[in-house]
Amino acid sequence: MKSTLHCFPSDCEKQLQHLRAATGITPFCQKLKEAGFPSLSSNSISVMQVNMGKVCNLSCQHCHVEAGPHRTESMSRDTAAACLTVLAENDIPTLDITGGSPEMNPHLTWLVEEAVRLGRKVMVRTNLAVLDQAMYAHLAGFYARQGVELIASLPCYLEENIDRQRGEGVYISSIRVLKYLNKLGYGREHSQLRLSLVYNPGGPSLPPDQQSLEADYRRELMRRHKIVFSRLYTITNVPVGRFLKSLHETSSLEDYLVRLADAFNTAAAGMVMCRKMISVGWDGQLYDCDFNQMLGLPCAPESAQHIDSFNPDALNSRRIITENHCYACTAGAGSSCSGAIAAKAAI
Numbered sequence: 001m002k003s004t005l006h007c008f009p010s011d012c013e014k015q016l017q018h019l020r021a022a023t024g025i026t027p028f029c030q031k032l033k034e035a036g037f038p039s040l041s042s043n044s045i046s047v048m049q050v051n052m053g054k055v056c057n058l059s060c061q062h063c064h065v066e067a068g069p070h071r072t073e074s075m076s077r078d079t080a081a082a083c084l085t086v087l088a089e090n091d092i093p094t095l096d097i098t099g100g101s102p103e104m105n106p107h108l109t110w111l112v113e114e115a116v117r118l119g120r121k122v123m124v125r126t127n128l129a130v131l132d133q134a135m136y137a138h139l140a141g142f143y144a145r146q147g148v149e150l151i152a153s154l155p156c157y158l159e160e161n162i163d164r165q166r167g168e169g170v171y172i173s174s175i176r177v178l179k180y181l182n183k184l185g186y187g188r189e190h191s192q193l194r195l196s197l198v199y200n201p202g203g204p205s206l207p208p209d210q211q212s213l214e215a216d217y218r219r220e221l222m223r224r225h226k227i228v229f230s231r232l233y234t235i236t237n238v239p240v241g242r243f244l245k246s247l248h249e250t251s252s253l254e255d256y257l258v259r260l261a262d263a264f265n266t267a268a269a270g271m272v273m274c275r276k277m278i279s280v281g282w283d284g285q286l287y288d289c290d291f292n293q294m295l296g297l298p299c300a301p302e303s304a305q306h307i308d309s310f311n312p313d314a315l316n317s318r319r320i321i322t323e324n325h326c327y328a329c330t331a332g333a334g335s336s337c338s339g340a341i342a343a344k345a346a347i
Contacts, residue, residue: 012295012296013296015240015241015244015245015295016295016297016323018244018248018253019239019244019253019257019323019324019325020323020324021254022253022254022257022258022324023254024254024257024258024261025254025257025258025261025324025327026261027324028261028322028323028324028326028327029322031261031264031327032269032322035264035266035269036266037269037270039319039320040269040272040274040275040319040320040322041275041317041318041319041320042274042275042276042288042315042316042317042318042320043275043276043316043317044275044276044316045090045092045276045277045278045312045315045316046092046093046094046276046277047092047093047094047095047096047273047276047277047278048083048086048087048092048094048095048096048277048278048280049096049097049098049277049278049279049280049289049290049337050075050080050083050095050096050097050098050111050280051065051075051098051099051100051279051280051281051282051290051293052074052075052097052098052099052100052102052104052105052107052108052111052282053071053073053074053075053099053100053102053104053105053282054066054067054068054071054072054073054074054099054100054282055067055068055069055071055072055073055074055099055100055101055104055105056068056069056071056099056100056101056104056127056130057069057101057104057127057129057130057133058101058127058129058130058166058167058170059167059242060127060165060166060167060242061165061166061242061243061246062155062165062200062202062237062242062243063241063242063243064238064240064241064242064243064244064290064291064294065099065100065241065290065294066241066242066294067099067100067101071100073100073282073283074100074104074105074106074282075105075107075282075283076107077107077110079280079282079283079284079307080107080110080111082284082307082308082310083095083111083280083307084111084114084115084118086307086310087115087118087120088118090310090312092120092278093120093121094120094121094122094123095111095115095120095121095122095123096123096125096277096337097111097112097122097123097124097125098124098125098290099125101126101127101130102124102125102126103126103130103131103136103139104130104136108124108139109139109142112124112142112143112146112148113146116146116147116148121149122146122147122148122149123148123149123150123151124143124148124149124150124151125151125152125153125198125337126150126151126152126153127152127153127166127174128152128153128154128173128174128177128178129166129170129173129174129177131177131180132173132174132176132177140177140180140181140184141184144184144185144186144193147192147193149193149194149195149196150181150186150193150194150195150196151196151198151233151337152174152178152181152195152196152197152198152229153197153198153200154174154178154197154198154199154217155198155199155200155201155202156199156202157216157217157220157221157224158171159171159172161202162174164202165202175225175227178195178221178225178227178229179225179226179227181195182195182226182227182228186229187227187228187229187230188228189228194230194231195229195230196229196230196231196232196233197217197229197231197232197233198232198233198235198339199213199217199232199233199234199235200234200235200236200237201236201237203237204237204247204252204255204256204259205259206236206259206260206263206331206332207234207235207236207332207333207335207340208234209333210232210233210234210333210339210340213232213234214231214232217229217232218232231339232339233337233338233339233340234333234335234339234340235335235336235337235339236260236328236329236331236332236335237328238291238325238328238329238335239253239256239257239260239324239325239328240291240294240295240325241294244325257324257327259331260327260328260330260331261327261331263331263332264327264330264331265330265331265332265333265334265342267334267342268329268330268331268332268333268334268335268341268342269330269334271334271336271341271342272320272326272329272330272334272336272341273289273329273336273337273338273341274288274289274292274320274329275320277289277337278299278315279292279293280307281293284306284307284308285298285305285306285307286298286299286303286304286305286306286307286310286315287299288318288320288321290337291325291326291328292321292323295323295325297321297323298321299315299318299321300318300319300320300321302314302318302319303315303318303319
């Protein structure tokens, strides 16, 4: 039987209730209408983002997936094969692989090899530290041979901040891996091996200007460790999963939602990533984005809801499912899996 939720229904429903209970903001769907979007819909699918599961070597405080070593949800080979079938039969140029830690799924290398063979651009989102473990260290060289673009989480260039957010020793592991990736050619000038770093705030605040922060990262990582990289992406913390629970427990969820809503940017609303992507859960369920996936909000019922029944015509023009957490993607310069998406609105 095909599941319709990636988290326990009661847990998803509790998170949605918390998001909907905020009285200090205009509901996101109404805000869209006021901004000139009577409905938000997909206009193409240029990216298939595949979540390989919730198994991870880390248990980060901000994790919207609530991933960790204790999780067991992991994509099967059959589901991965169904994703490849869709890629082979449709003009979707990019495969974006995420998790959890995708390296901990036993079918990752096969999925990457087959997608590359199909001529697709392949991106893998890594937490870096997993590549410092003996069992997974070989994957750095594998990524380089396959020409995989790496999107690496490094929420700060300071050791104390990263270890506080991600766990003791994670910073040193991440730096070791980054140095090795540079040795393989990743992130170097004129190299085809792209290495993008991801910053997210340590708490309930909006990211700083992406361009300015990238300059800071370049200066500090070179000065401290002689590390180079291709780009920096700033991503707003979405109030979902472990981060939402932390906000709720500290009675700061509504304040954070108000902050996001006050920074609503109409330009960013028109450029949100869900309009050009499809998100595939570890069990094959289809979602508008990875955040909806973690809230158990599948694609609209009039479009396909599982990879086995993929319908490009219906999905390419589908109605996007929104809730109040979507304010995170439209605040300030906007936020997507590729960082800021618009100039900051005048607030």
